[in-house]
Amino acid sequence: KAGVTQTPRYLIKTRGQQVTLSCSPISGHRSVSWYQQTPGQGLQFLFEYFSETQRNKGNFPGRFSGRQFSNSRSEMNVSTLELGDSALYLCASSLAPDTHYGYTFGSGTRLTVV
Amino acid sequence: AQSVTQLDSQVPVFEEAPVELRCNYSSSVSVYLFWYVQYPNQGLQLLLKYLSGSTLVKGINGFEAEFNKSQTSFHLRKPSVHISDTAEYFCAVSDQTGANNLFFGTGTRLTVIP
Numbered sequence: 345k346a347g348v349t350q351t352p353r354y355l356i357k358t359r360g361q362q363v364t365l366s367c368s369p370i371s372g373h374r375s376v377s378w379y380q381q382t383p384g385q386g387l388q389f390l391f392e393y394f395s396e397t398q399r400n401k402g403n404f405p406g407r408f409s410g411r412q413f414s415n416s417r418s419e420m421n422v423s424t425l426e427l428g429d430s431a432l433y434l435c436a437s438s439l440a441p442d443t444h445y446g447y448t449f450g451s452g453t454r455l456t457v458v
Numbered sequence: 459a460q461s462v463t464q465l466d467s468q469v470p471v472f473e474e475a476p477v478e479l480r481c482n483y484s485s486s487v488s489v490y491l492f493w494y495v496q497y498p499n500q501g502l503q504l505l506l507k508y509l510s511g512s513t514l515v516k517g518i519n520g521f522e523a524e525f526n527k528s529q530t531s532f533h534l535r536k537p538s539v540h541i542s543d544t545a546e547y548f549c550a551v552s553d554q555t556g557a558n559n560l561f562f563g564t565g566t567r568l569t570v571i572p
Binding site for chain 2: 348350377379386387388389400434436443444446447448449450451452
């Protein structure tokens with residue numbers, strides 16, 4: 345079956361712009377989480393959605409937001425981009441909102457802010 | 459909150475030699491433990507997970523890990539590595555309360571030398 349699909353794979357944006365990243369989970373998976381990966385901070389949890397509701401949020405400013413649609417697809421948005429937002433953004437899906445089910449990660453979207 | 463320490467940022471090892479990647483965690487509650495692998499320009503792939511029961515956990519690609527509660531460790535081992543094992547390895551922890559977010563270590567870069 346198809347894995348977790350993230351689009352686009354690469355993105356270059358200018359400071360001050362906004363960006364939307366998309367994630368399609370594995371069929372049947374209803375929980376979607378987002379992580380930011382940078383060389384300096386490593387992997388950090390952004391937020392998690394289940395049944396179109398945000399269940400959990402990491403320690404990121406309000407410029408980072410997300411949503412989940414009824415088909416479990418998710419988008420995350422970053423407004424007023426800063427150079428420090430350059431990172432690999434990873435989406436992960438699981439059957440339900442409990443880590444013991446295990447995550448399946450997508451290949452990520454690499455965002456470069458110039 | 460939980461935290462994870464991966465003691466070695468880089469581990470070089472010769473092909474067919476054994477390897478151990480170290481991971482220690484900190485938590486005031488019971489936890490689930492995970493090891494993920496990341497190949498260049500890809501997302502994270504789950505190697506194995508400890509939820510409960512036997513402290514020795516076997517995963518994919520010949521890897522195994524042992525949960526040691528008294529030492530709060532979850533070290534990853536493989537008796538004989540291959541060139542294809544060259545990758546970044548991440549240890550992660552989550553609590554058992556149902557929160558669906560992982561806390562990751564900073565990663566260990568395993569380089570297998572021919």
